Amino acid sequence: MLPPMQYRDTTHGRLGRRFGRGLALLLTLAVLALSSPALAEEVPEAPGPGVGDMVFDALVLRPTGLVVAMVGMAFFVPAALLASPGGSRPISEARDYFVRTPTDFLTARPLGEF
Secondary structure: OOOOOOOOOOOOHHHHHHHHHHHHHHHHHHHHHHHHHHHOOOOOOOOOOOHHHHHHHHHHHHHHHHHHHHHHHHHHHHHHHHHHHHOHHHHHHHHHHHHHHHHHHHHHOOOOOO
């Protein structure tokens, strides 16, 4: 008759079992945390600007844009006189900078879009 075989504990006792359970729990939490954003659905945004944006634009930005456009037109005259020896290109650049940009901000954009 052969003596019974003795098996060696490969989990290193109670500490090894706790480590194994902790590692399994950590891996499970990592998989859940990394897979959650992949399952999330995107929420569509509102199609246009909100009422608050429109009110702020109409009551604050449009009147300020009107003042800036008038000041830009006043500055364009001396800028055009100083740029005129350079030909028509510097005059058109001054017009774009002092007149067209402020008036486009005032009139060409929809209400509530900055």
